[in-house]
Amino acid sequence: GAVVSQHPSRVICKSGTSVKIECRSLDFQATTMFWYRQFPKKSLMLMATSNEGSKATYEQGVEKDKFLINHASLTLSTLTVTSAHPEDSSFYICSASKVVGETQYFGPGTRLLVL
């Protein structure tokens, strides 16, 4: 168990458009989901923590109006990159945990390229 999926796996979009990335826990209910971003040859940087039914908690320096997070159910969280720019191009990864404080299980990631 503990499988997390992401959709799409990769997306190319034009500058100024918005892109939605879905994160689903397939075989468990996730009270908490996390969104990360990874730059080339860098570690994973936490962007925000998402709890079902409440507002996401963003890390310092992450624009909440730019990166909209919705945790609509115990198995689905979405990240919307609004008015995307080339500097938003990155690898976005979500994770989910069954219970707060327990192991996080990661999705396969989404490669975003903004032209």
Added chain:
Amino acid sequence: DQQVKQNSPSLSVQEGRISILNCDYTNSMFDYFLWYKKYPAEGPTFLISISSIKDKNEDGRFTVFLNKSAKHLSLHIVPSQPGDSAVYFCAASGVRSNYKLTFGKGTLLTVNP
């Protein structure tokens, strides 16, 4: 200020031998440590974890050792297999940081046949 450090960016090991990946941390509030394995363009895969109340945890070929006084943990893989070749991330969390994971920069392990 990097709270979780993996000082070796890469490690090369012969198949069948032991791989030892090291990780140091600076925040004494961390009380839960994890190792993840990651292939390019994929999400990290959970390998093994250890709570601060333990000094060793073993799961098959993987063993994690924790030395709290030195703020150091290591992952031992024995015997190493070519399929183990990947980037290994050390991560730490704690109740006081709301269980957010802090990752090291990773170590690229290459296991040569």
